[in-house]
Amino acid sequence: MLVDAYGLEVDAPGLPDCSDPGDPRSFQLSSDGTEVWYIDGRGERLVIQSLDDPAEVMELPVARPHGVRFDGEDTAVVFTDTGPLLITRRGGVLLAESIAAVEGVAGLLPYRGTIALTADARLGTGLAEYPCTTRLPPLPEQDLPPAVAATRLSIYEAIEDCDWVTLRELATAEGGIHYEVAYEPGLPVPYWIGLMRSGNDILGDIATVLTLPGIEVTYGDGTVRWVWPAVAGKEESARTDADWQALLPLYTQEQIDAIRYGPEGYAGGFELIISLDGTWVGAFIFSV
Structure with a gap:
């Protein structure tokens, strides 16, 4: 499953099949909606994959990874069995360094801006296509704080x-x-x-x-x-x-x-x- 920064599922044709519950991959969409960052737990690697061209990838070997927190731009923290790694993309190269703790590291809050997903071939879905309900009885007034x-x-x-x-x-x-x-x-x-x-x-x-x-x-x-x-x-x-x-x-x-x-x-x-x-x-x- 691929999710955007709000935790909403999107469908990106050409990306790996992550339906296996034993495969600890966590997709995170970039702030501009052009790529995803994810951990391939089986291959022990961080992967950055383009949504315009799924064949366009960057990879960084990471020993025993089990999660990633991405800022939506060029920085992420990858959590491993031996401690967190700060990952930075500079000039098309991924650099990794050990950090003592995630707290206090600048710029690593998950992206919280508005991503306007539109229905297009790249994502195969749009925000308006998420499931809705027609079961909406009128909301009565109630005496509430x-x-x-x-x-x-x-x-x-x-x-x-x-x-x-x-x-x-x-x-x-x-x-x-x-x-x-x-x-x-x-x-x-x-x-x-x-x-x-x-x-x-x-x-x-x-x-x-x-x-x-x-x-x-x-x-x-x-x-x-x-x-x-x-x-x-x-x-x-x-x-x-x-x-x-x-x-x-x-x-x-x-x-x-x-x-x-x-x-x-x-x-x-x-x-x-x-x-x-x-x-x-x-x-x-x-x-x-």
Whole structure:
């Protein structure tokens, strides 16, 4: 899989097949969209490959590499079993030097500018061609704290506009939301794109859950967050028939009954969480 600086997947004909999960290659697109930098873990090398001409490559042998951080221009850090290497391209030559730590090295933040991917033969895809949803029930007004309301609206509008870049920025604020089954923080956008392309309308789920009643929840550590749907934030004994029936825009009656009476309770459903400061901190996808 080839991803741009926002973690969005692009398809570049002629580039190596990276579908093997045992092949630790991490593609990173340059800021001008003309080339990719990646680690070939099997060949133990850093590769720079042109998108205009995939046969045009630069290579640098690297012993036991397992990751790369690229600035989008001419500098990268390659992580190896023996420590990080600073890689610099000068005059068509790749130079490598050991560095003690990544922190403090200038110019090595991943590229964060806007890459306007257009549909062309070079990439075979464009931003507008990323999967979108048509499942967009109207977003009702809710009595929410201002920061929570603003983030809720921003998430919904990003989905409405099929704006994966904004969605990614919202989902990775403060280190990344928690997602999927493993309760692990990270970058969910490539995962969501995969779900959409496999027929699982996760964008529709996110947009729809934000239209359902939410609830303010105080956690054991004193943290206060807003949770959608409200039934997900209530103790089991406090859940009413109305709470469960409010899920009908998101699930069928059969699915609601399976969640309600199943062994997991609402842990079998989907929920979205926003903190009081407006940070999107959770989008849990469980068994249903």
